Amino acid sequence: MSCPSPVLHSMYADGALPAAEAATLEQHVATCTACRARMESWRGEREALRGALHALDDLAPIPDFVPQPRQGGFIALALTVLALGGFSTTFWSGLAASIPIGLRWLNPFDWGELAERAVDLVTFMLYEGTAMWTATLNIIAVVIVVGFAGWLAAAAARKRTVVGAFAVLLAVVTALPSIGHAFERREGELVTVAADETINDTLLAAGETVSIDGNVNGDLLAFGRSVTVRGNVTGNLISAAETVRVEGTVGGSVIGAGRALSLTNTRIGGDLYGFGRDLELGAGADVSGNAIAFGQNIDMDGRVGVDFTGFAETLTIGGAVDGDVVGYGATVTLLPSARVSGDVIGHVDSAGDLNIASGAVVRGNIDEQLVEPEERRNRYLTVGFYTGQIVRLGAAFVTGLLLFWLFPVLRDVSLPDAGAVLRSGGIGLAAAVTLPVAALVLCLTIVGLPIGLLAFALGAVGLYFSKAVVAQIVGRRVFQAPQGPPHFAATLLAGLVIVMVVINLPFIGGIVDIVLTLVGFGIIVSLLTARFNRGSLA
Amino acid sequence: MTKEAAFAEGYAAHYRQVRGLCRQLLGSAERAEDAAQEAFARAYRTLPSYDTAQPFAGWIMSIARNHCFDLLRRRGRDPLVFGTEADETAAAETADADGFGVVLGAERAAAVNAAVALLPERYRVPLALAYYADADYDEIAVTLGITRTHVGTLLCRAKQMLRRALAEDLS
Numbered sequence: 075m076s077c078p079s080p081v082l083h084s085m086y087a088d089g090a091l092p093a094a095e096a097a098t099l100e101q102h103v104a105t106c107t108a109c110r111a112r113m114e115s116w117r118g119e120r121e122a123l124r125g126a127l128h129a130l131d132d133l134a135p136i137p138d139f140v141p142q143p144r145q146g147g148f149i150a151l152a153l154t155v156l157a158l159g160g161f162s163t164t165f166w167s168g169l170a171a172s173i174p175i176g177l178r179w180l181n182p183f184d185w186g187e188l189a190e191r192a193v194d195l196v197t198f199m200l201y202e203g204t205a206m207w208t209a210t211l212n213i214i215a216v217v218i219v220v221g222f223a224g225w226l227a228a229a230a231a232r233k234r235t236v237v238g239a240f241a242v243l244l245a246v247v248t249a250l251p252s253i254g255h256a257f258e259r260r261e262g263e264l265v266t267v268a269a270d271e272t273i274n275d276t277l278l279a280a281g282e283t284v285s286i287d288g289n290v291n292g293d294l295l296a297f298g299r300s301v302t303v304r305g306n307v308t309g310n311l312i313s314a315a316e317t318v319r320v321e322g323t324v325g326g327s328v329i330g331a332g333r334a335l336s337l338t339n340t341r342i343g344g345d346l347y348g349f350g351r352d353l354e355l356g357a358g359a360d361v362s363g364n365a366i367a368f369g370q371n372i373d374m375d376g377r378v379g380v381d382f383t384g385f386a387e388t389l390t391i392g393g394a395v396d397g398d399v400v401g402y403g404a405t406v407t408l409l410p411s412a413r414v415s416g417d418v419i420g421h422v423d424s425a426g427d428l429n430i431a432s433g434a435v436v437r438g439n440i441d442e443q444l445v446e447p448e449e450r451r452n453r454y455l456t457v458g459f460y461t462g463q464i465v466r467l468g469a470a471f472v473t474g475l476l477l478f479w480l481f482p483v484l485r486d487v488s489l490p491d492a493g494a495v496l497r498s499g500g501i502g503l504a505a506a507v508t509l510p511v512a513a514l515v516l517c518l519t520i521v522g523l524p525i526g527l528l529a530f531a532l533g534a535v536g537l538y539f540s541k542a543v544v545a546q547i548v549g550r551r552v553f554q555a556p557q558g559p560p561h562f563a564a565t566l567l568a569g570l571v572i573v574m575v576v577i578n579l580p581f582i583g584g585i586v587d588i589v590l591t592l593v594g595f596g597i598i599v600s601l602l603t604a605r606f607n608r609g610s611l612a
Numbered sequence: 613m614t615k616e617a618a619f620a621e622g623y624a625a626h627y628r629q630v631r632g633l634c635r636q637l638l639g640s641a642e643r644a645e646d647a648a649q650e651a652f653a654r655a656y657r658t659l660p661s662y663d664t665a666q667p668f669a670g671w672i673m674s675i676a677r678n679h680c681f682d683l684l685r686r687r688g689r690d691p692l693v694f695g696t697e698a699d700e701t702a703a704a705e706t707a708d709a710d711g712f713g714v715v716l717g718a719e720r721a722a723a724v725n726a727a728v729a730l731l732p733e734r735y736r737v738p739l740a741l742a743y744y745a746d747a748d749y750d751e752i753a754v755t756l757g758i759t760r761t762h763v764g765t766l767l768c769r770a771k772q773m774l775r776r777a778l779a780e781d782l783s
Contacts (some may be wrong), residue, residue, distance in 0.1 A: 080704050081761075084768035088742070090749045090760075119771065123743040127728065129721035131632045134645070139623050139652060 077109050077224070078102060140483050172473070180370040193217070236316050257292065265298070267305060278307065284315070286322070301332075309346065318350075320359075327363065331511070335369075337361075337376065346378075351512050353386075355393065368511065381416070398438065401428075408434040418442065474542030474566050484543055485562040487597055488550065495593055502596030509533040540594025541577075545569030615659050622668035623652060629669070630676045636740035637680040639729040647683060651676035673745060677755070684733055694734045696759050700765040704772065721780065727777035733769035742767055 078099055085091045087098050103109045103589030160394035257276035260267075265281035267273060272286035277295070279286065284301045286294065301315040301321050310326035318332040320340045327344030335348050340355035344518075345363035346355075353369040355361070356424065365383070367374075370384040374393050382398035387400045392409035398416035399408075406420040410433030418436035420428035429443040478485045489495045509529060516526030549569025577587040630651055635644035636760065653674050655662070660673065694700075728736060741747045742763075753760045 078773070081768045082700060084704075085749075085764040088749070088764075118772075120743065122770075123724070123739075123748070125723040126724035127740070127744045128727055131628045132637075134641075134661065137625065137645075137649070138618075139649075140657075148780045267758065401753060426761050428651070544743060573698065595650060 077106060080112075083112055083116060085111070086113070088120055094405070120231055123536035136488060138488075140486060189225065218275070219547065228491070269305065294324075328361075329515075331515070344382075348372075357393065359393075368514065375411070402406045403427075405429065405430070410434055413434075417441065465572060465579065466571055468543075468575075470542055470570055471567055473539070474545065475563055476541055476560050477539055477547065478566065483601060484598075485546060487543070487547060487601070489593070489597075498600065499589060499593045500596065501599055502592035502594070505599045506533075506537070506592060506595060536598050537591055537595055539599060540591045542566065542574055542593040542594070543597050545573045548572055615662060615664060616660075617657055618664055618668060619656060622672060626669050626672055627652070630672055632678055633745055634680055636645060636728060636744045637677070637737055639731075639733075639736060643683070647680055648676065651679045654679065674701060677741075677745070681737075684737070686694060694738075694756060694762065694766060697759065697762040697765055699721065700762070701771055704765060705770045723778055723781050724774065727774050727781070730777070731773060735766055737775060738763055738766045739770040 075242045079266075081574075082091065082095070083100060086096055089387055090295045091099065096544045103113050121480075159280045168507070169490040179392065192418045257278055258273055259278045259280075261278075263282045265284045267277070267279070267286045267288040267290070268468045269287040272291065273288065274291045276292035277286075277290045278303075279294070279296045279298075282300070284296045284298045284305045284566075286296065286305050286307075289306045289307045290305065292307075294303065294307045294313075296303065296311070296313040296315070296318075298315050300317045300319075301313050302319045303311060303313070303324075305322045306325075307322065308325040310324040311320065311324045311328045311330070313320075313329070315330040317334045318330045318336070320328060320330065320337045320342075323341045323343075325343040327343050327346065329347045330337075333350055334352045334354075334444045335350040336352075336354040336356065337346070337359040338354075339358035340360070342361045343365070346361045346365040346367070348365070348367040348369065350368075353367050353372045355365065355367075355372075355374045355378075357375045360379075362379040363377065364380045365374070367376045367383070368385045370387045372384045372389045374382060374384070374391045374395075377394045377396075380394050381397045381400065381401045381529075382391070385402045387404050389403045390409065390410045391399060391401075391405045391407070391414075394413040395567070396415045398417045399414050400421075401419070402421040404423055406422055407429045408418065408431060414434075414435040414436045415438070417440070418428075418430070421440045421443045422428050423444070423605050425442065425444060426442075430436065430440060486571070489498065494524075513529035513533065516522050516529060519591040546566050546569055549565030551570070552568055552572065553565050573590060576584045577590065579586070631644050633647040635641050635646040635652070638644055638647060651672065665727045666706065682782070728739060731739065734756050738752055738756065742749075746753070749760050749763050752763045758766075
């Protein structure tokens with residue numbers, strides 16, 4: 075009888091041969107040396123293989139399980155909250171009050187003021203800006219702003235290359251079909267219009283470096299890393315870049331957004347809307363219409379034909395304004411060279427933050443309006459303060475419970491190390507900055523006004539919930555119960571109490587409030603943007 | 613016990629096993645982690661229809677196994693094809709197919725795992741099911757849609773190839 079095939083031997087070693095065949099094999103093996111050798115050497119292989127395959131199991135740790143966040147749910151929750159409470163001013167003022175004071179300049183969320191501003195801008199647009207707002211530009215502006223906001227967030231928060239996100243923006247911008255209104259497009263790494271060149275069309279320029287030295291008889295839309303306009307633009311200039319420099323003349327209005335926005339020796343026939351971190355209106359700059367600027371540091375040394383409105387951390391005015399100056403900021407300063415034909419109204423944090431240097435000329439009234447009344451020193455002595463905090467704690471606890479019941483994923487987030495805290499804080503800061511900027515610009519476009527206002531509201535709701543998220547993390551850290559994890563309500567309450575105490579401490583309370591809010595906001599934003607989050611947010 | 617609690621317990625108790633099975637089936641530790649997470653995510657989504665009387669281990673392992681099969685099918689190449697029984701038997705019976713002299717021992721675990729990861733899918737999958745998931749021949753035959761004898765042939769070939777790989781490794 076010939077030797078059974080290796081397959082039969084293998085099946086025998088696995089114990090998978092039926093009894094009869096197994097017996098036959100054993101009988102053969104008794105008489106065949108070769109087969110006996112094979113059987114002997116294969117006998118223990120099954121166990122050996124099992125052991126080997128399982129040997130590497132324990133090496134890697136088990137990640138935490140995080141069920142997929144339901145993005146739509148957060149929007150639904152926010153909309154419900156807005157629908158229920160949106161019509162009450164108490165709701166909005168309560169919401170606004172929970173946003174740390176230091177962040178308030180980013181969120182000019184004083185509902186009354188914001189509504190007034192929005193109405194001002196809208197009516198202004200309607201009556202004096204119609205030339206600018208053709209339907210095409212509306213859509214383009216919305217898309218560009220969203221893309222720019224995304225670019226800012228990506229550059230600041232993620233480590234993905236700025237160029238990558240920039241490429242997305244470029245794709246968005248260049249993929250836009252020309253809807254009826256034909257315009258010239260130039261894109262590339264370096265986009266230039268030579269000094270002797272004239273373009274008789276609206277020009278869309280997008281590139282790493284955009285340098286316009288020639289003439290554009292139409293509107294100019296310029297986007298990139300660095301945009302410099304030295305030539306003449308007869309229409310409007312809309313630009314977004316890391317640095318925007320305008321040195322030429324613009325017949326219409328200028329909308330500029332960027333990290334650094336500077337206008338030097340330029341004449342602007344219409345209005346100026348500037349958004350950015352550092353805005354500079356140089357001594358030779360002349361804006362015939364209004365100037366509205368949002369930024370961190372605003373230096374105005376030029377001339378504004380009508381009103382100047384600035385929202386900034388530090389607002390410095392050294393130039394001439396033929397209308398009113400309205401400033402919102404931590405400090406508003408008028409240099410000796412300032413000349414204001416109308417009123418100066420400064421909305422500042424505390425008395426003395428509106429500085430009018432001697433030598434400055436103001437023909438109208440000077441009005442210092444304090445954003446926050448100066449009674450912080452005495453609040454610890456009042457009973458009202460403590461009852462107010464307890465009410466706030468109760469509200470935060472109830473809403474926090476609702477939030478964690480709806481989104482179990484938020485119950486289990488953790489910040490394992492300083493790096494994770496910094497990352498979340500960074501994301502939160504980036505989101506907190508880009509959101510109001512994007513929302514405000516959206517508000518400028520008539521199409522986007524409701525979306526802009528909704529974005530504001532959602533952002534505020536997110537900021538409100540940030541502290542609940544952080545409280546939960548703190549509570550879980552503190553509650554190391556031996557009998558397994560405690561209920562999330564208990565950790566939430568414990569965490570909220572700790573957070574409330576800490577943010578009300580004198581001196582450091584404000585900063586801690588801002589940091590905690592940004593970290594929590596960053597966590598919420600990360601979860602909303604992550605498709606599936608494995609493990610903790612490290 | 614609530615289903616959520618059963619899930620949490622099952623996750624802690626069986627995660628390593630699920631990840632290990634995915635690693636053996638897919639041949640890659642990184643993909644195994646993602647696959648294991650996805651398997652548990654799917655299980656979580658279908659938790660309402662899970663019968664708590666049914667053992668958790670078997671349930672999650674079958675979800676993981678099916679997910680791995682989906683991944684293997686999706687990798688662009690031909691769907692899981694296990695050759696023909698005749699060809700495999702013939703291959704098993706060639707003169708020095710066995711790779712005598714080298715025995716699969718547990719002390720060379722790293723080398724064995726590395727060799728398994730390099731096996732073609734049609735050998736690696738039955739091997740993983742048989743020697744990691746402890747499935748018997750009939751279960752494997754049903755899962756893969758082949759005959760019992762074909763399973764035996766594939767496992768024999770798998771072990772032959774492993775022995776060769778380890779022999780080359782040593783020399």
